[in-house]
Amino acid sequence: IFPGTVDATGRPATLGVMGGGQLGRMFVHAAQRLGYFTAVLDPDPQSPAGLVSHHHIPFGYTDKQGLAQLAGMCDAITTEFENVPASALQTLAESLPVAPGAAAVAIAQDRIQEKSHFTASAAESGVMAGVSCAPYAVIASPDQLQAVPAGLLPGILKTARMGYDGKGQMRVNNAAELAAAWAELEGVACVLEKLLPLKAECSVIVARGWDGRIVSFPPQLNVHVDGILAVTEVYEGNMPPALAARAQAATETIANHIGYVGVLCVEFFLIDDGSEHGALVVNEMAPRPHNSGHYTMDACDVSQFDLQVHAMAGLPLPAPRQHSPAIMLNLLGDVWFDAQGDARTPDWQAVLALPGAHLHLYGKTDARPGRKMGHLTITGADVAGVKAVARQAAAILS
Ligand code: ADP
Ligand code: MG
The missing domain is CATH 3.40.50.20 (Rossmann fold)
Incomplete structure (x- = not known):
C-alpha cells in the first residue's frame, strides 16, 4: 500500500x-x-x-x-x-x-499466556538460553492460592489481564497478605511473581514485516517510579554489551516465534544473580510502539512509529540508525502542580532554551497526577553533555 x-x-x-x-x-x-x-x-x-x-x-x-x-x-x-x-x-x-494480528495481541493481553509464550520461545531457540521469566504461579482458584510455594514470597500479585503502568498490582510479603490482596482483586485470574532484586530495567523494540524481515533498536535502559516509566536512556554503554545483544536476540526470537507483524516491545529486568553483569529476566511484551521508544523520533533516522507504518503497509523496513545519544523524561501530570499541590504551567521557556531539548505534548488539556501528558527527549553530541542537560531539565520540571 x-x-x-x-x-x-x-x-x-x-x-x-x-x-x-x-x-x-x-x-x-x-x-x-x-x-x-x-x-x-x-x-x-x-x-x-x-x-x-x-x-x-x-x-x-x-x-x-x-x-x-x-x-x-x-x-x-x-x-x-x-x-x-x-x-x-x-x-x-x-x-x-x-498488524499486529489478533492472536499476538491476545497473548500480550494475558500475563499467563504471555509467560507461556516466552517459555516456548526460549525452548525453541538456543538464542534465549539464559533468559527466563521471573518465577511465578498462576492464581485463578482458591486451590491455586493454597498451593503457592513459599519461595515465591515476598512477591508481586498481578492481574492476568488489563494491568498497565503498575495498575492491577500489589506487593505481598506473606501468605496472609497474598490472600487478602487476591480477595481485594476480587479473585480474578492473577499471577504471583517472586519479587526480584532489580539492578536495572531495559526494553527492546523490534519491527517485523509480513515477509519476516526484522529490524531492531538498541536496548533502552528504563527507570520506573511507582510502576510508571520515568526516564529512558539510550546510548553506547548504557548496559553491558553482552546483555544488550542477548536482550535484542531474545526479542527477535519472541517476535519470530509467533510470526509477529508490526512493532513489538519486550521489557526485561536485569537482576543480580551474583555474576559480574547480572542476568536477564523477560518481563512482558507490548504489541505496539512503546513509551520507552519515544526517543527514536529525535535520536534515530527512523522512529518506532515510522516502522509501524512501514510494517503494516508492507513497505521496506529500514534498519534504524541512532545518530545521537538520548535521554527521555516522561512528563506526567504531576509536573503541572507545584509542591503545594497548586496548578501551574511548567516553565517551558526554560525547558525549550535547553540545547537538544525536544518537547512533545500530547494535546491533553486535563493534567492529573500520573497521567502521561508528554515527554521531553534530550539529544546531543556526547553522552556527558546529554546527561548534564537532562539533569537541568529535571531540575526545571521538579
Ligand atoms: P505494567 O504492565 O504495569 O507495566 P509490569 O509487570 O511491567 O507491569 O510491572 C511494572 C513495574 O513493577 C516494573 O517495570 C518493575 O519496576 C516492577 N516489577 C514488576 N514485576 C516485578 C518483579 N517480579 N520483581 C521486582 N519488580 C517488579
Ligand atoms: Mg511494564
Whole structure:
C-alpha cells in the first residue's frame, strides 16, 4: 500500500489505528508525514490521536458500525493499545490487513499466556538460553492460592489481564497478605511473581514485516517510579554489551516465534544473580510502539512509529540508525502542580532554551497526577553533555 495513491473509487491510501491515545497520535503524525490519510477509532471525541487524524470514528472498539466504517475507509489497520478486544481485530482482518494480528495481541493481553509464550520461545531457540521469566504461579482458584510455594514470597500479585503502568498490582510479603490482596482483586485470574532484586530495567523494540524481515533498536535502559516509566536512556554503554545483544536476540526470537507483524516491545529486568553483569529476566511484551521508544523520533533516522507504518503497509523496513545519544523524561501530570499541590504551567521557556531539548505534548488539556501528558527527549553530541542537560531539565520540571 503506497502512500499518496488512490484506489479505483478515488479514495486516498489510508491507514487506520484502533485507539486514540498519544501512541495513536504519534503514529498518525508518522503516517501523515509519508502522505497517508489516517483514521482513528476511539469513543472519546477529544482523543489525542482523533484530534489530529483525517478521520475520527467516535465509536467503541466492538461497535459493529464503527468497525465497518473503519474497515471501509482504510487499507490496513494497526492498534495503539493492547487492550483492544482481539475479536475486533479478528473482524477487521476478514476484510483488510491487520498488524499486529489478533492472536499476538491476545497473548500480550494475558500475563499467563504471555509467560507461556516466552517459555516456548526460549525452548525453541538456543538464542534465549539464559533468559527466563521471573518465577511465578498462576492464581485463578482458591486451590491455586493454597498451593503457592513459599519461595515465591515476598512477591508481586498481578492481574492476568488489563494491568498497565503498575495498575492491577500489589506487593505481598506473606501468605496472609497474598490472600487478602487476591480477595481485594476480587479473585480474578492473577499471577504471583517472586519479587526480584532489580539492578536495572531495559526494553527492546523490534519491527517485523509480513515477509519476516526484522529490524531492531538498541536496548533502552528504563527507570520506573511507582510502576510508571520515568526516564529512558539510550546510548553506547548504557548496559553491558553482552546483555544488550542477548536482550535484542531474545526479542527477535519472541517476535519470530509467533510470526509477529508490526512493532513489538519486550521489557526485561536485569537482576543480580551474583555474576559480574547480572542476568536477564523477560518481563512482558507490548504489541505496539512503546513509551520507552519515544526517543527514536529525535535520536534515530527512523522512529518506532515510522516502522509501524512501514510494517503494516508492507513497505521496506529500514534498519534504524541512532545518530545521537538520548535521554527521555516522561512528563506526567504531576509536573503541572507545584509542591503545594497548586496548578501551574511548567516553565517551558526554560525547558525549550535547553540545547537538544525536544518537547512533545500530547494535546491533553486535563493534567492529573500520573497521567502521561508528554515527554521531553534530550539529544546531543556526547553522552556527558546529554546527561548534564537532562539533569537541568529535571531540575526545571521538579
Ligand atoms: P505494567 O504492565 O504495569 O507495566 P509490569 O509487570 O511491567 O507491569 O510491572 C511494572 C513495574 O513493577 C516494573 O517495570 C518493575 O519496576 C516492577 N516489577 C514488576 N514485576 C516485578 C518483579 N517480579 N520483581 C521486582 N519488580 C517488579
Ligand atoms: Mg511494564
